[in-house]
Amino acid sequence: MNKPAVDQIRTIDRVNATLKQRYNRERRFRRFGLAAVILGLLFVALMFLNIISHGYSAFYQTRILLDIEYRQEVIDPAGARDPATLSAADYAALVKTALRTLYPEVKGRGEKRELYGMVSSGAALVLRQRVMSDPELIGSRQTLWLPADDDIDMLVKGRIDRNAPESERRIKNRVLAWVEQLEARGAIEKQFNLGFLTGGDSREPELAGIGGAVMGSLYTLIVTLLLSFPIGVATALYLEEFAPRNRWTDLVEVNINNLAAVPSIVFGLLGLAVFINFFGLPRSAPLVGGMVLTLMTLPTIIIASRAALKAVPPSIREAALGIGASRTQTVFHHVLPLAMPGMLTGTIIGMAQALGETAPLLMIGMVAFIVDIPGGAMDPATVLPVQIFLWADSPERAFMEKTSAAIMVLLGFLILMNVIAVILRKRFERRW
Amino acid sequence: MLSITPDTVVLGTARKSVITAGFSPVADDARAINGTVGDITSADPRMTARNVNVYYGDKLAINNVSLDIGVNEVIAMIGPSGCGKSTFLRCLNRMNDTIDICRVEGEIRLDDQDIYDSGLDVVPLRAQVGMVFQKPNPFPKSIYDNVAYGPRIHGLTSNKNDLDEVVEQALLKAGLWDEVKDRLDEVGTGLSGGQQQRLCIARTIAVAPEVILMDEPCSALDPIATARIEELIDELREQYTIAIVTHSMQQAARVSQRTAYFHLGELVEVGKTDDIFTTPRHRLTEDYITGRFG
Numbered sequence: 001m002n003k004p005a006v007d008q009i010r011t012i013d014r015v016n017a018t019l020k021q022r023y024n025r026e027r028r029f030r031r032f033g034l035a036a037v038i039l040g041l042l043f044v045a046l047m048f049l050n051i052i053s054h055g056y057s058a059f060y061q062t063r064i065l066l067d068i069e070y071r072q073e074v075i076d077p078a079g080a081r082d083p084a085t086l087s088a089a090d091y092a093a094l095v096k097t098a099l100r101t102l103y104p105e106v107k108g109r110g111e112k113r114e115l116y117g118m119v120s121s122g123a124a125l126v127l128r129q130r131v132m133s134d135p136e137l138i139g140s141r142q143t144l145w146l147p148a149d150d151d152i153d154m155l156v157k158g159r160i161d162r163n164a165p166e167s168e169r170r171i172k173n174r175v176l177a178w179v180e181q182l183e184a185r186g187a188i189e190k191q192f193n194l195g196f197l198t199g200g201d202s203r204e205p206e207l208a209g210i211g212g213a214v215m216g217s218l219y220t221l222i223v224t225l226l227l228s229f230p231i232g233v234a235t236a237l238y239l240e241e242f243a244p245r246n247r248w249t250d251l252v253e254v255n256i257n258n259l260a261a262v263p264s265i266v267f268g269l270l271g272l273a274v275f276i277n278f279f280g281l282p283r284s285a286p287l288v289g290g291m292v293l294t295l296m297t298l299p300t301i302i303i304a305s306r307a308a309l310k311a312v313p314p315s316i317r318e319a320a321l322g323i324g325a326s327r328t329q330t331v332f333h334h335v336l337p338l339a340m341p342g343m344l345t346g347t348i349i350g351m352a353q354a355l356g357e358t359a360p361l362l363m364i365g366m367v368a369f370i371v372d373i374p375g376g377a378m379d380p381a382t383v384l385p386v387q388i389f390l391w392a393d394s395p396e397r398a399f400m401e402k403t404s405a406a407i408m409v410l411l412g413f414l415i416l417m418n419v420i421a422v423i424l425r426k427r428f429e430r431r432w
Numbered sequence: 433m434l435s436i437t438p439d440t441v442v443l444g445t446a447r448k449s450v451i452t453a454g455f456s457p458v459a460d461d462a463r464a465i466n467g468t469v470g471d472i473t474s475a476d477p478r479m480t481a482r483n484v485n486v487y488y489g490d491k492l493a494i495n496n497v498s499l500d501i502g503v504n505e506v507i508a509m510i511g512p513s514g515c516g517k518s519t520f521l522r523c524l525n526r527m528n529d530t531i532d533i534c535r536v537e538g539e540i541r542l543d544d545q546d547i548y549d550s551g552l553d554v555v556p557l558r559a560q561v562g563m564v565f566q567k568p569n570p571f572p573k574s575i576y577d578n579v580a581y582g583p584r585i586h587g588l589t590s591n592k593n594d595l596d597e598v599v600e601q602a603l604l605k606a607g608l609w610d611e612v613k614d615r616l617d618e619v620g621t622g623l624s625g626g627q628q629q630r631l632c633i634a635r636t637i638a639v640a641p642e643v644i645l646m647d648e649p650c651s652a653l654d655p656i657a658t659a660r661i662e663e664l665i666d667e668l669r670e671q672y673t674i675a676i677v678t679h680s681m682q683q684a685a686r687v688s689q690r691t692a693y694f695h696l697g698e699l700v701e702v703g704k705t706d707d708i709f710t711t712p713r714h715r716l717t718e719d720y721i722t723g724r725f726g
Contacts, residue, residue: 313569315567316569316571318530318569319569319571319632319635321527321530322525322562322564322565323558323559323562324555324558324562324585324586324639326555333585
């Protein structure tokens with residue numbers, strides 16, 4: 001009696017009528033997604049290409065081959081081999097002599113100054129170090145590769161146009177001619193610059209290294225990790241597993257979420273006011289930097305850890321409680337190990353944030369110009385992003401490639417940390 | 433105070449009124465009979481529940497339930513979904529404590545101990561009243577560690593050999609030993625569903641509890657695995673007191689000696705399983721077991 005009429009449209013026809021449209025919509029959505037991914041990858045590739053093309057040359061340094069005579073009357077006129085005398089000697093004079101013998105035709109004062117300016121002031125330091133470690137050298141001759149000045153470095157690396165008129169180029173025609181003579185003799189070349197990776201900062205671009213900032217970042221991150229991981233995990237555990245649900249814990253929760261959104265420079269001001277001014281901790285120290293970054297990363301770690309704890313199935317808790325495990329035993333024997341991969345991920349994300357953070361560290365004095373490589377968490381230091389900030393601010397042309405190279409080092413560390421995070425997570429997951 | 437008269441005078445007119453009005457006037461009916469049909473007591477009770485009310489927030493989930501659970505018997509709790517049978521079961525080892533909004537009134541005793549006494553420690557209580565859950569929930573650890581966990585935390589064994597023995601005995605009793613004896617160090621979550629549930633039973637009996645609560649232990653299992661668990665329950669009855677919640681009336685009929693029928697948070701009828709399934713005395717029970725609703 002309720003039979004459908006013959007001319008009534010069948011379901012399959014209705015479905016077919018809209019099917020094409022549905023598939024089109026699906027295809028369009030997939031294309032948008034793909035386009036977004038490609039665009040993202042393109043920008044990342046562009047960024048890497050730009051940074052690497054600017055920065056790779058900082059790993060090479062132009063050096064000039066000079067014939068150095070370690071003259072007794074310059075280094076140690078008394079002949080006592082007293083370390084204080086050796087250390088205070090005028091090694092630059094040795095370099096100057098070597099240059100003069102190379103170009104005997106140079107006479108005028110201005111001309112001489114230009115000639116001496118071809119070699120970095122760091123050359124004298126190299127000689128001093130050699131003599132200090134081996135006083136037997138005094139009186140002998142040695143042919144050495146010594147670092148060139150940053151302008152010569154830029155010229156050799158092709159960052160200064162040789163065909164530009166003299167008035168528009170930082171290198172005088174005279175100096176250019178000398179460099180071309182050296183090139184013709186093969187006495188000037190680019191060599192691997194180990195000093196960039198191991199050395200401290202310097203006002204001279206050709207001497208500036210990233211080593212101090214790397215060590216500063218390392219100490220800062222160690223302090224951050226040691227403080228923020230236990231505190232963050234303990235906070236998350238307490239709030240998630242033990243705390244009673246009441247107005248106070250709600251308040252704490254809201255505040256933790258708010259802290260995650262506080263601009264990082266505010267944490268820097270807090271660190272300055274509390275850690276340095278009130279507790280009297282030293283300025284520019286990785287210890288204080290680590291404490292400030294702890295404040296900043298704690299919300300990230302707590303929120304990620306709580307999410308990891310929430311994700312542990314309640315059936316595991318019930319199983320443990322059901323055979324008479326206490327609440328603490330349940331948490332530490334079963335819940336925490338299952339939540340650990342998630343907690344580690346959150347911690348590494350927090351640490352990566354901390355590694356890239358600049359603003360709060362400016363507030364506590366980690367922006368200072370520090371030449372010495374820090375030997376501990378109490379020594380004055382700077383960190384990688386702050387070093388990048390400082391170099392990017394420097395007027396010398398040669399600091400540009402240093403900046404890009406420092407960014408490469410920072411990105412390298414970030415990638416390394418992410419790889420470690422993935423490995424740690426894999427290992428923990430396999431155990432369970 | 434405990435004025436629950438076994439086997440009240442009920443029925444007759446009250447029962448007729450239920451028939452005419454379908455099953456909506458349960459509340460009226462319950463008030464009319466002022467309690468439960470049948471004998472709630474047991475000759476040799478291990479656990480006794482009296483006038484238990486359970487609230488989830490403001491909602492009354494269990495209303496005035498009184499029931500004895502006897503030594504070496506299997507008591508089955510049946511009833512439609514949401515009738516409160518699981519909630520009642522979870523009261524017996526205070527698993528409801530884990531739910532913040534849950535509130536329990538009344539009195540539940542294990543032997544002579546009031547388990548809702550404010551000074552009572554739930555850890556030893558749960559060591560005496562073990563629980564097997566609806567979904568198999570082995571720990572993501574080795575089979576051995578799963579069974580050994582209870583004895584370890586309670587310090588039941590003093591050395592490795594004793595622990596090995598306890599684990600073997602528990603797995604033997606749970607009927608799982610032959611299947612897993614060569615791979616005790618494999619993860620428990622890698623077993624099949626039925627094996628996992630037997631592993632959970634082994635984990636529970638490794639602690640040697642006095643009472644085992646089972647919350648629909650076979651609902652996630654196929655008929656063969658279910659049959660094995662039912663056999664197991666029958667064997668375990670000789671040593672333990674077992675309360676089992678089940679959706680399957682056949683299962684209740686097969687494994688239990690007494691059956692309790694819950695409806696909308698009330699305990700409607702209790703009695704010997706044979707009697708309940710052959711001659712139910714309450715209209716609601718009859719409707720349920722004959723499949724008219726539920």
